Amino acid sequence: MLQEESxxxxxxxxxxxxxxxxxxxxxxxxxxxxxxxxxEIKLESLxxxxxxxxxxxxxxxxxxxxxYSELSVFPLPSHPAAPPEHLxxxxxxxxxxxxxxxxxxxxxxxxDSHSFRTHLGLIQVPLKVKDIPELKEFxxxxxxxxxxxxxxxxxxxPPELFxxxxxxxxxxxxxxxxxxxxxxxxxxxxxxxxxxELWALILNISSQPEDIxxxxxxxxxxxxxxxxxxxxxxxxxxxxxSNDDYYFVFEDYLxxxxxxxxxDTSVLGHFAYSSASPPKSYIRGKLGLxxxxxxxxxxGVIPFHGFSMYVAPLCFLYHEPSKLYQIFREMxxxxxxxxxxxxxxxxxxxxxxxxxxxxxxxxLPQLFYHLREIGAQPxxxxxxWMVRAFSGYLATDQLLLLWDRILGYNSLEILxxxxxxxxxxxxxxxxxxTSLAAAEAVLADLSTLKVMPLLxxxxxxxxx
Amino acid sequence: MAGKVxxxxxxxxxxxxxxxxxxxxVQVTENEDWNFYWxxxxxxxxxxxxxxxxxxxxxxxxxxxxxxxxxxRKDLMVKNIKRYRxxxxxxxxxxxxxxxxxxxxxxxxVPITYMLPADYNLFVExxxxxxxxxxxxxxxxxxxxxxxxxxxxLSQIKKWSRDSKTSSFMTQSTKEAYVISLYINNxxxxxxxxxxxxxxxxxxxxxxxxxxxYKLGFCxxxxxKYTPSTSELDNMFxxxxxxxIQKHGEDYNHIHxxxxxxxxxxxxxxxxxxxxxTGKLFDEIHWVIVQSLKAVAPVMNNDKHCFxxxxxxxxxxxKLKPWLIEVNASPSLTSSTANDRILKYNLINDTLNIAxxxxxxxxxxxxxxxxxxxxxxxxxLYDEELAQGxxxxxxxxxxxxxxxxxxxxxxxxxxxxxxxxxx
Numbered sequence: 001m002l003q004e005e006s007x008x009x010x011x012x013x014x015x016x017x018x019x020x021x022x023x024x025x026x027x028x029x030x031x032x033x034x035x036x037x038x039x040e041i042k043l044e045s046l047x048x049x050x051x052x053x054x055x056x057x058x059x060x061x062x063x064x065x066x067x068y069s070e071l072s073v074f075p076l077p078s079h080p081a082a083p084p085e086h087l088x089x090x091x092x093x094x095x096x097x098x099x100x101x102x103x104x105x106x107x108x109x110x111x112d113s114h115s116f117r118t119h120l121g122l123i124q125v126p127l128k129v130k131d132i133p134e135l136k137e138f139x140x141x142x143x144x145x146x147x148x149x150x151x152x153x154x155x156x157x158p159p160e161l162f163x164x165x166x167x168x169x170x171x172x173x174x175x176x177x178x179x180x181x182x183x184x185x186x187x188x189x190x191x192x193x194x195x196x197e198l199w200a201l202i203l204n205i206s207s208q209p210e211d212i213x214x215x216x217x218x219x220x221x222x223x224x225x226x227x228x229x230x231x232x233x234x235x236x237x238x239x240x241x242s243n244d245d246y247y248f249v250f251e252d253y254l255x256x257x258x259x260x261x262x263x264d265t266s267v268l269g270h271f272a273y274s275s276a277s278p279p280k281s282y283i284r285g286k287l288g289l290x291x292x293x294x295x296x297x298x299x300g301v302i303p304f305h306g307f308s309m310y311v312a313p314l315c316f317l318y319h320e321p322s323k324l325y326q327i328f329r330e331m332x333x334x335x336x337x338x339x340x341x342x343x344x345x346x347x348x349x350x351x352x353x354x355x356x357x358x359x360x361x362x363x364l365p366q367l368f369y370h371l372r373e374i375g376a377q378p379x380x381x382x383x384x385w386m387v388r389a390f391s392g393y394l395a396t397d398q399l400l401l402l403w404d405r406i407l408g409y410n411s412l413e414i415l416x417x418x419x420x421x422x423x424x425x426x427x428x429x430x431x432x433x434t435s436l437a438a439a440e441a442v443l444a445d446l447s448t449l450k451v452m453p454l455l456x457x458x459x460x461x462x463x464x
Numbered sequence: 465m466a467g468k469v470x471x472x473x474x475x476x477x478x479x480x481x482x483x484x485x486x487x488x489x490v491q492v493t494e495n496e497d498w499n500f501y502w503x504x505x506x507x508x509x510x511x512x513x514x515x516x517x518x519x520x521x522x523x524x525x526x527x528x529x530x531x532x533x534x535x536x537r538k539d540l541m542v543k544n545i546k547r548y549r550x551x552x553x554x555x556x557x558x559x560x561x562x563x564x565x566x567x568x569x570x571x572x573x574v575p576i577t578y579m580l581p582a583d584y585n586l587f588v589e590x591x592x593x594x595x596x597x598x599x600x601x602x603x604x605x606x607x608x609x610x611x612x613x614x615x616x617x618l619s620q621i622k623k624w625s626r627d628s629k630t631s632s633f634m635t636q637s638t639k640e641a642y643v644i645s646l647y648i649n650n651x652x653x654x655x656x657x658x659x660x661x662x663x664x665x666x667x668x669x670x671x672x673x674x675x676x677x678y679k680l681g682f683c684x685x686x687x688x689k690y691t692p693s694t695s696e697l698d699n700m701f702x703x704x705x706x707x708x709i710q711k712h713g714e715d716y717n718h719i720h721x722x723x724x725x726x727x728x729x730x731x732x733x734x735x736x737x738x739x740x741x742t743g744k745l746f747d748e749i750h751w752v753i754v755q756s757l758k759a760v761a762p763v764m765n766n767d768k769h770c771f772x773x774x775x776x777x778x779x780x781x782x783k784l785k786p787w788l789i790e791v792n793a794s795p796s797l798t799s800s801t802a803n804d805r806i807l808k809y810n811l812i813n814d815t816l817n818i819a820x821x822x823x824x825x826x827x828x829x830x831x832x833x834x835x836x837x838x839x840x841x842x843x844x845l846y847d848e849e850l851a852q853g854x855x856x857x858x859x860x861x862x863x864x865x866x867x868x869x870x871x872x873x874x875x876x877x878x879x880x881x882x883x884x885x886x887x
Contacts (some may be wrong), residue, residue, distance in 0.1 A: 192731065193739040243719045245803065246728060249655040249685060315655070316728075317735045397731055 065179035069204035089275035121357030129355040141187040149189025150452030187408035215322035218260035250315035267299035270333035275343035309391040347412040355416040376436040382419040421458035473502040536793040548759035672848035814840030
């Protein structure tokens with residue numbers, strides 16, 4: 001009991017330390033000073049009165065949301081003597097994997113787990129992934145007895161059954177401005193009109209003047225000097241979003257957001273809990289001298305082909321560039337970075353790949369075996385879907401319903417489940433193909449899929 | 465009478481021909497006995513002109529109304545709408561209600577327009593009221609953005625009239641007739657770009673009015689960022705959304721062709737502006753289309769051999785008000801992209817399913833009431849018979865700007881997919 005208490009005290013102290021440097025702290029301080037003018041604040045009971053004032057005026061809620069936000073990326077409890085690299089990534093061989101091509105656990109030569117020795121997939125790393133019973137429990141709100149947006153709002157279903165009430169609750173959640181409630185609510189999907197605000201609430205984004213000013217400064221940086229990565233961004237946008245039926249309209253916004261993103265050093269903060277480290281560059285002639293090292297690009301993230309597709313769907317929700325930017329940045333440092341860095345985190349891309357393969361092999365063994373035999377390892381096809389969080393593969397309205405659940409469950413595991421569900425859906429056709437190219441063709445067009453029914457069928461209605 | 469439908473066309477487009485062939489119809493020439501003729505607008509002029517004395521028989525159907533130009537010529541469309549409004553005003557209809565500044569509350573959906581040279585003096589008077597405004601000059605009989613230009617100074621028109629070699633403004637020359645409209649310089653921008661809406665509307669009969677809206681309309685985006693700055697007035701890539709013009713821009717993309725599905729527009733507006741204003745916008749768009757059809761219905765030759773598929777061009781301004789720019793009798797059947805080809809193929813397919821029931825030899829005396837199942841991607845936009853059958857109390861209740869509950873394809877009353885609930 002004592003240990004838990006001291007752990008909790010430590011966490012509280014760390015979060016307080018983190019928040020002390022934030023805008024919110026300065027605002028709370030200002031508010032506290034201003035409140036002294038109010039008649040109900042008495043000198044004798046100063047502390048309680050100010051606390052009461054914060055509660056009534058909604059500032060306590062803002063503080064609550066900020067704490068909740070910090071907790072969502074808080075690292076798991078660890079040994080007090082662990083060095084920082086261990087905090088970023090506890091497993092030794094995963095740390096080493098950052099520079100390795102092949103990912104194998106050197107201690108795992110003669111696997112003691114029966115199921116793992118016969119794992120037919122590409123990922124040969126024994127990370128812990130959930131099985132369907134665990135997934136059913138984790139995603140309990142997606143079950144067949146609960147209403148869902150994406151299922152129960154179709155034109156054949158009268159809105160009185162679920163949709164109207166759900167919208168009403170959503171409006172209430174927004175008026176309460178409660179992050180945690182919003183996150184719980186959005187597990188059943190967000191109404192289109194409320195989505196922008198709900199995501200902002202869950203990600204704890206409020207457009208303060210300081211934020212807008214910060215964004216303007218980034219824009220000035222873009223105008224003042226070029227970076228080599230700018231060329232990568234231009235090329236990426238031109239190759240992906242510019243050719244996309246849904247997103248080509250927002251080309252200019254994508255440039256704006258991504259060019260600013262590359263120059264935003266606040267993004268470096270996420271490396272504290274990411275297993276990756278930002279690449280370093282050295283001032284000319286000073287190679288190896290740490291005093292002359294800079295992070296390059298300034299935000300530590302080198303964009304890759306398809307990177308702009310993380311931003312594109314957000315353009316449907318936010319037409320104001322600084323808000324769009326803030327939302328994207330937060331989505332990146334909470335979720336997207338895990339999709340392109342090697343770690344043992346359950347939402348990391350490696351775990352997602354393993355989860356996908358395990359689900360497929362366990363519940364569709366015939367299909368998995370067949371595809372493997374014809375040289376079409378399923379992961380070769382589904383990898384690109386998961387790395388992009390399905391952006392550019394699903395219709396936008398379906399994608400947004402999927403990302404609702406990513407936010408709601410604070411996890412990317414749903415991407416792996418959906419990937420497996422897609423294979424299950426197309427299983428009959430896939431059993432008939434005889435080559436990788438043919439398998440790719442069967443799975444080339446996902447734009448007509450409805451994600452929620454697929455997920456529900458796979459998780460809750462398939463006989464296991 | 466059993467037998468295959470015999471078709472003719474003078475528009476050699478694959479989206480048409482493939483549809484005819486897939487129905488097993490037989491191609492013939494116009495001199496033979498034909499059942500279905502997909503005509504160009506020149507041909508329809510000849511067919512129905514007084515001189516030729518052409519008589520269509522009961523088993524012949526054509527794809528244009530004889531005097532479609534009452535709707536599809538820019539000057540006649542404006543004339544008919546103005547006449548319609550005056551008539552409603554005279555009979556004291558609440559639809560013709562005006563606000564304090566004299567603008568129609570519900571029927572102000574066409575930008576101020578004058579015919580040139582006839583209304584030149586009226587135009588000058590209006591121009592002088594707001595001298596900083598921009599106006600757009602459009603030739604009455606042309607399409608695809610040909611001959612269109614913008615002006616913001618009276619001297620520019622005088623210059624044009626000199627250049628086009630007309631001796632003076634006073635000579636009536638219908639061949640070179642132009643309209644000049646107030647330019648909407650505050651269009652709704654998405655991603656910083658201007659766009660307009662292309663919506664397909666099928667009319668099977670004008671009296672009673674029965675029309676269908678194709679669900680898969682699209683936005684046509686300009687390739688260059690919009691600026692109302694006067695230095696860019698000559699840059700057609702910024703202002704004109706016609707694909708024929710945009711295709712020659714540097715940034716034209718052959719995969720999507722600058723076309724964005726209307727459903728995307730709906731999702732974007734609902735997400736960024738909310739459900740009510742989005743619903744209101746789409747209601748208003750439907751309203752505008754139906755009113756324009758009602759305006760020409762009295763003068764339209766409601767020949768029972770005819771149906772017509774129009775291409776409506778609509779611009780939305782930054783206050784989310786839709787403006788009717790023009791109606792095309794022969795919307796382009798050329799496909800600029802692969803998606804486009806699929807869309808136009810399905811458009812013709814659904815159109816034929818409604819106009820030629822069961823793909824059999826038509827009888828123009830049929831009641832033109834297709835069953836719900838054949839509509840495909842069409843939705844009933846307005847059915848005068850149905851609307852009248854529901855009683856007169858609907859007239860006053862429903863108008864744009866008043867909330868009416870869920871609409872736009874999710875109508876709940878007796879399972880009809882009717883977009884409008886007003887008469």
